[in-house]
Amino acid sequence: MEYQKPIPLKNQDNSPYWDAADRHELTLQRCDSCHEYAHPPGPSCAKCGSTDLSWVSIGDDVKATIYSYVVSYRPFLPGFQDELPLIIAQAELEKVPEVKIMCNVLECKPEDIQIGMPVQMIWQDIAEDRALPQWKPVDE
Amino acid sequence: MGKITDRYAIVGVGESERSRNSGTTPLHMALDAARSALKDSGLNAQDVDGFMSYNENDSCTSHELATYLGVRPKYVKDIHGGGSSTEMLIGDAVGLIEAGILNTVLIFRSMNGSSGQRVGRGYDPDMLQGALPGGSYIIPYGSASPSQWFGMFATRHMHETGITKEHLGHVCTSFYEHAGRNPKAFLHAKPLTMEKYMDTPDISYPFNIHDSCLELDEANAIIVTSAERARDCMSKPVYIMGMSARQCHPHAHYWSDLDQVASDFVAPKVYESAGVKPEDIQVASIYDCFSWVVLRQLEAYGFAPRGEVGNFVAEGNLRMGGKLPTNTAGGMLSEGYTHGMNNVLEIVRQIRHEYKGTDRQVEGCEIGICTGWSGPDIAGAMILRN
Numbered sequence: 147m148e149y150q151k152p153i154p155l156k157n158q159d160n161s162p163y164w165d166a167a168d169r170h171e172l173t174l175q176r177c178d179s180c181h182e183y184a185h186p187p188g189p190s191c192a193k194c195g196s197t198d199l200s201w202v203s204i205g206d207d208v209k210a211t212i213y214s215y216v217v218s219y220r221p222f223l224p225g226f227q228d229e230l231p232l233i234i235a236q237a238e239l240e241k242v243p244e245v246k247i248m249c250n251v252l253e254c255k256p257e258d259i260q261i262g263m264p265v266q267m268i269w270q271d272i273a274e275d276r277a278l279p280q281w282k283p284v285d286e
Numbered sequence: 287m288g289k290i291t292d293r294y295a296i297v298g299v300g301e302s303e304r305s306r307n308s309g310t311t312p313l314h315m316a317l318d319a320a321r322s323a324l325k326d327s328g329l330n331a332q333d334v335d336g337f338m339s340y341n342e343n344d345s346c347t348s349h350e351l352a353t354y355l356g357v358r359p360k361y362v363k364d365i366h367g368g369g370s371s372t373e374m375l376i377g378d379a380v381g382l383i384e385a386g387i388l389n390t391v392l393i394f395r396s397m398n399g400s401s402g403q404r405v406g407r408g409y410d411p412d413m414l415q416g417a418l419p420g421g422s423y424i425i426p427y428g429s430a431s432p433s434q435w436f437g438m439f440a441t442r443h444m445h446e447t448g449i450t451k452e453h454l455g456h457v458c459t460s461f462y463e464h465a466g467r468n469p470k471a472f473l474h475a476k477p478l479t480m481e482k483y484m485d486t487p488d489i490s491y492p493f494n495i496h497d498s499c500l501e502l503d504e505a506n507a508i509i510v511t512s513a514e515r516a517r518d519c520m521s522k523p524v525y526i527m528g529m530s531a532r533q534c535h536p537h538a539h540y541w542s543d544l545d546q547v548a549s550d551f552v553a554p555k556v557y558e559s560a561g562v563k564p565e566d567i568q569v570a571s572i573y574d575c576f577s578w579v580v581l582r583q584l585e586a587y588g589f590a591p592r593g594e595v596g597n598f599v600a601e602g603n604l605r606m607g608g609k610l611p612t613n614t615a616g617g618m619l620s621e622g623y624t625h626g627m628n629n630v631l632e633i634v635r636q637i638r639h640e641y642k643g644t645d646r647q648v649e650g651c652e653i654g655i656c657t658g659w660s661g662p663d664i665a666g667a668m669i670l671r672n
């Protein structure tokens with residue numbers, strides 16, 4: 147069945163992130179002046195305003211823990227109606243804990259989700275040449 | 287702005303009917319609210335030389351409102367805004383009066399928030415991705431509703447501080463109890479017990495329908511002028527002791543640091559500006575788009591220490607007779623929702639002792655706080671006195 151949910155739209159500021167995701171690789175924007183990561187990325191650093199920015203590859207094997215979550219019982223957007231309840235979470239990256247990435251936790255029951263839970267990034271192919279970073283619980 | 291304590295006052299407040307389906311436009315409702323506030327103040331429309339409003343592309347303009355009050359004002363201002371904008375516009379009004387540019391300002395918020403454009407609903411997902419900051423990192427994951435964004439903040443804060451679902455319920459049941467005494471509250475006849483609250487299924491855990499503000503069709507208006515001119519008004523002036531506003535976190539919907547809440551920065555400034563402490567406050571209007579937001583602000587504004595906010599509400603302190611009767615008309619959870627302005631109307635009426643002799647009046651309330659919260663990123667607050 148065709149993917150019905152919204153597909154990330156690329157723009158001037160976010161395309162390096164989504165281009166890398168399409169290659170199953172996570173890259174994050176970092177400021178060369180204050181060395182802080184910036185996520186979501188922007189036209190300049192949200193911490194210090196510098197325009198000296200780089201993209202840093204975090205690779206394709208990305209681990210995190212759950213920082214926070216909601217369990218959504220209603221589809222607020224088209225395409226999500228068949229996947230309720232939906233876990234929407236923020237994943238705190240193991241390698242860059244100051245970055246929290248919003249995500250869905252797949253293969254997880256709503257009663258099992260909890261803060262601090264370890265998760266692994268997986269790459270969900272959603273269209274030809276497009277992929278969405280998602281997460282699943284780490285098997286213990 | 288220099289020291290403004292007691293030099294400016296709110297001299298008129300008014301609202302339109304509130305309903306699920308007004309059958310009319312925001313302009314009509316804004317006119318009703320403005321006329322009601324003018325009547326309350328005893329001023330004529332021609333006495334108002336500044337008109338201001340905030341909206342989310344869902345309202346009429348200040349220019350239209352002035353036009354149909356038959357006024358050609360010196361100044362109109364419409365900003366894009368939500369929670370916290372009421373306090374910010376009152377600050378703007380005070381600044382313009384202080385500068386001698388204006389004499390009297392009417393501030394309004396009018397929205398068909400139920401029958402018209404609803405917050406966070408009915409938009410095209412691609413349009414939302416472009417419109418929201420960092421939208422491409424939110425929308426593909428199905429996160430498009432304020433209940434989901436605020437729920438994410440709440441879950442983490444609850445985890446860190448021990449606040450429980452039942453504590454959220456105490457906020458809701460306290461405010462619904464107040465709505466039960468307010469015939470104009472939309473949920474006046476819908477009492478809420480803790481049992482009923484706990485049995486209500488979640489929309490976005492940790493929130494069920496009672497944790498969320500009531501989207502209605504409604505308009506509110508407030509008139510601000512100098513203390514000097516306030517003496518000529520019919521109403522009892524409510525003086526502005528102090529105010530403050532602040533922006534902090536860069537991403538409203540993408541919150542990665544719980545310590546970056548604008549209220550935490552606004553709180554010391556607003557107390558300093560008013561020259562009072564939390565223990566001097568006897569009545570409160572705390573911005574309540576969601577129940578949890580009240581708890582986080584009680585912590586920020588120093589009414590209970592972090593970790594003890596849940597107990598503070600469980601002890602009944604938000605109710606009449608408690609330490610801090612809060613949102614005494616029912617608040618946005620049960621009276622009505624105009625992005626914060628209806629809570630300002632209520633605190634003005636409390637501080638005027640307008641309900642004297644009834645079970646709605648907070649006894650001996652001379653000083654009150656009113657807070658706005660637009661998310662973790664933006665907050666405004668003011669302290670008012672009799």
Ligand SMILES: [Zn+2]
Nearest residue numbers: 177180191194
């Ligand atoms: Zn920087």
